[in-house]
Amino acid sequence: MGNFLVWVIWIVAALACLGTGMAVVGFTNPFYSALSLIGNLASLAVLYLLASAEFVAAAQILVYAGAVMVMFLFVIAYLGGRADAPWAGGGRWLQLAALVAGAALLVEVVVALLLKAGGRLSDEAAVSGSFGSPAEIGKLFLTDHLLAFEITSIVLLVAAVGGVVLGMRSDAEGERS
């Protein structure tokens, strides 16, 4: 019975995830697209939870749906939410090519992945109760993945400086040496 409930929650979350993903691509108004992406991130967090990745789910909600999407919505509001055409410019051939490329990628990723490796993906390792807890992830970050952790901090610093430089007033350009 509990397993059935988990299946129902998983299917609802997966369908919500794919539906909101298509909505992000389909809406003409960028504001609606960003709101759909927030729903997408929330339903993905549910999937993470069911894969026993609690800390990743929490970080997803806090960092992504919280901070990053608020920044997105601010910028969209600053730009006045200009609507653009729903499809790419450049005529019907480019649109068709984009759709064909997307469909080809879909077939490649899903069919190739699951048909070639489906049999070997079904026996999951048994995990303990602390799997995916902040303590385990923090321990790995400070031992095996220390270099990646430090480099990530440099990347964030560079991005912050770059955001400030890009956002500078253009009339101050002559004063920068």
Added chain:
Amino acid sequence: MLGPGVPWYLAVSGVLFAIGATGVLLRRSPLIVLLSLEIMLNASNLALVGFSRLLGAVDGQVFAIGVMAVAAAEVTVGLGLIVAFARRDMELDVDALTELRG
């Protein structure tokens, strides 16, 4: 493992990645291209979490957190670029943005 197995996670991840890639190819607004890029990053995160569950190793989740941090940095720079475009009264259309210092 309660509920669907890892192949289901990978299937959702693949479909989501294809949706995001289609959005990047199809849309003209740089804002929506960025949002579609976020969809692709999240699809790869879902695959990472699924494989992490399959192998019983937390390293995949560590990698997913790293992807999140890099995505936040990328959004910062991308939105800064879009604001700079808008401030110079350029058209917000990835097909029209063909010049640096235009």
